[in-house]
Amino acid sequence: MRHILMLVVSLAGAAVVEAEEAITQRGAEFKSVVAPLLNRYCADCHGEKNPEADLTLPKAAGTALERANVAVWKRVYEQLENGQMPPEEAKQPTSAERRQLLTWLKGTLTDAGVYVDPFKLLSPARGNWVNHEALFSSRSGETTGTPDRVWRVTNTAYQQFMERVIKQFRIDVNPLTITHPWKLQPGHDFSDYSTSHRVGEAEIAVHLRNCERVAQKIWSNIKGHQTSPIKLAIEAGKSATRSQIEGVVKPLFEKILNRPMEPAELARYGDFLTNNLRIMETDEAVEQFLIGVMFHPEVLYRLEPVEGARAMLAPRPLARSLALTLTDREPDPVLLKAVTDRRFGSRDEVRQHVERLLDDDAVPKPRLLGFFHEYFNYTKAVDIFKCQTTLKELGIPIRGDYQPSVYVADTDRLIESILQDDKHVLRELLTSTRMFVLSNRTPASARTTSEKRLREKALPDFGHTGEQKLVLSTYEVSITVEDWLDYKPMNMPADHRMGVLTHPSWLIAHGTNFENHAIQRGRWIREKLLGGVVPEVPVTVNAALPDEPDQTLRARMRVTRDAYCWKCHRLMDPLGLPFEQYDHLGRYRSAEIVVDQTATQRLKDPTKGRAMTTAPLDLSGGIELSGVPGLDGPVQTPLELIRKLADSERVEQVFVRHVFRYFLGRNETLADGPTLVAAHKAYRENDGSLKSLLVSLLTSDSFLLRTHAVEERTRP
């Protein structure tokens, strides 16, 4: 016991010394680097006399490191990091100076136990921070490529791996009962970046359980075959020779991972099985070995390392990256064969396969629609709950008649059809008046035979159920039962609607349970079409509109006009307000329904709901501060705004940037400029073809090359 105590004491001593050294160093850095910068750029407003925002910066090295100052440094770090400070009109630190400050602040905060997100700059929300003009004025030339990396696979890819293993070994496990170790939540920004989710204890535990189940079944299957060479070899148990061991390890490993095994791997996994056989029962030993293979990093990640400082990905990882990027699954047999035959690796060979995969309709490509799901974020419509009272106030007495999943399915179908034509894709998405109607309600789209039968039975009554009437009147179209069964698109009234931004799915998704959300709609346009940056909501803001049910949304949004709020709201509100043309169920309207306070007060039984009245619409809005010559200016209707946007080259470029992000799993940097210029060019020259855009992106240096160095990230 005494030894242990001494160890504790001596280690404790070492830790204290280490901590003290760190503190001394931070103190020295404060004096030499940080204090002079703070004096130059911040002290005028944040000194001791009447400091702005009640924030006084600590001056002396000693006080700077005191615990009490942690909150101050946290605020400073946030403001500096997101570019809100110093204010626009003040003199700005150079990016090197800013970085020096941030590094010191990050170190000091981390020492104090405050978490500083290392991936904030790399997060999808920061995509637009890279200067647009600088990106698109790049001349063709070398890009640096993507840093070597790992990228955790998606749920779908994980599921598909498990399915393949289950199928290949013909084991009795229902693939649907395999639990995903992680679930990426789509939100306002792309959910699946290489940096966006950590594999932690929970994920490992779930994966472990999946593997345990599958491994047990695989082994019992192998055992069941009397003549299986693997079975015979393993029967030797502890006394199995090395070659017997390898005779088990190699085929199983290769079958599970679907690739040849490297000699070093054979040695490692061979040792693992040998050791297992020594310390466990034979059954357990083999099962544990199988789980070990299924725990290979390749199952959970795309591995994209590089030999040397900068090179193309090796053929096998490249094939896997390409397949996962486009199809969300492992490479298909054709691609695998090309790798084995050494016919995959050059840029031209990559191009052939990209084109093949894109052109072959038999190859499922869920990531294409997946991109639009996350880009437009319209699928969220199904999560926006509308209660009975709200629907009643909007003239829908039966809650079940309102089915937002219909609108989502219809938008899906339109996007698929636009991708099929592959002409002027973005323009079509923004301006098409075509609309598929009730497309997930046809007998053909039924999931079960009984459902199908029910729907066929209801055919003569088509157009008369509450749900169908609501959908048709929302789109303002009529359709014959024959056209509907043929999935014929109808045209919505061109003076009322055009494009996805006027689809009920998008409008509902960008609304709340009770009303429209003009701010969110405006933010979407600012970020996803204009490529602008909207700062995060400051923690000091209680972001709520006044509770005045007799007022229109626009009137209640007057609070955002307060000078402090308007700085940011100016970037969103005028873009979102024209969409007040529609109610929060996505229906075209000519007046806004609000509560009639006087009439409500006169009601005999005030507990039985509220009396409603209408208020006139004001749809005015416009584009401000876009930074694009000729684009800014007022608009009077949503369609006018959409037309302006659809005509803008900037909007097209911003779209290209988003396609880049989704398919490369990271934000673009200035070094990716040539890739983006080329991709945009390919899109334009091929009449707005998404396929051409993707071929260009997936054969670019940005996609093919990996660099082995910590890259410096660009600041706005």
Next chain:
Amino acid sequence: MIHRRTLLKGISAGTGGLLLAPLLQKIEAHAAGTDATPKRIIFVLFDNGFHEEGAQPVGVPLATDKVKQLPLKDLTLPFDLEPFAPWRERMTIIQGLRGFHLSPSHGAGFGALSGLPFSKDQAKGESIDAAVAKNATTVFPLLVLGIAAGQSSATAFVSSAWGGGRPIAAQCRPEIAYETLFGSVGAKRNTFANRKNLLDFVKGDLNLVRSQIAGPERELLDSHLDSLETMTKRQGELSRRYEAGELTRHAPMLPDKPALKMTEIAAAQCDIAAAALISGLTNVVTITSGLCGLKTTYTGLTNSGVHLIGHGTTDPELMLTGYQVLSRYRRYLAEQLARLLDKLQATPEGRGTMLDNTVLVFTSDSANWQHSGGENWPFVLVGDLGGRLKGGQFVSYPLTNRPLQFGVPGQRDTGLAPRSNPTINALYCTLLHAAGKPRDTFNHDGTKEPAAQYGPLSELLA
């Protein structure tokens, strides 16, 4: 200040870190001026709000212009809280805390336990359960269990986090939680030893990949490896306990069939929590019902959707209003928790029982109603944590009464706290003091709160 983790890391490289754990616990306890008896906290969150009338003692008006403190022994507990009646002498009912900065409408998500704004879907910082559990030497520093009927996922990240970007999963399947803690039911093999062996091996390949990557994702591999390391150690310790027969001794009985209904899952998770506490596998448990945001069902109680119930819509089968169903829901949870508390009370510890060193924190992640803006956030504490909490009292910070009509016809009284009232962060700060881990404030940095409200709350501390 010695960082315990640094210390443990250094030691485990040479000798067995776990061997030293009790020793360190004592050294630390001594340094903190506390005795070595572990302090246990059980956090319970439920969805759809803790309606004022579900917490307020019967007949006590909600509105008060001063801080009100009344002994509970003279008061009648509301229907929802009756199951806690045996412990009314060491129970605290709190009204009047604020949480508007957490936007708790439809559930505050991570904000409910962290007190940090903009945390609905994302862990922006440490949660209170993690703060209490931090540096614990138990096999599971923090056990998070979910009650999520109707959800297919086995785990969910909703309530707890070690820090920003480091959420802790809630285990929503009782049978998996059981197996994680106590091993397979009736298992003949020591699965823990096998898992340790496996995870040790798995680290090798991952380390190899890590050595090849210089990009920012390297940090992700680091945390993946850290998790593997933690799990390996845990499996090792569980394996040891399994061999010693310690795990089966405390393992609860699980129902024959997997629990599917909300009522069954709640009962099973409470059994598991009790066993984990009694066996000393953990001292901090969080149980989150409804996954902090109306994502589940109340099967077993009602077939109506949770959302409609929260709106007060009448359940056509039960012929009860949604609010009455919610009241039953809270009471049902309280009944299950009362069973848990009973078990702790039946387990001797020192000169008393385990319950003496425990506190249950019972609240909603949605404050006082489904669409709450955090104007009032009712809490119930059961247990006095070794006499550190006052207990046996009703405490209300100043409140005005605001009649609320929501969803269905009819009104109910809700509380509206003035800005000068403390926030729920102050309560969490108080809990840290009571648990022997005092801090000046809990996650108040950056919010514009008057320093006087940072906590701890003197009304609650003994």
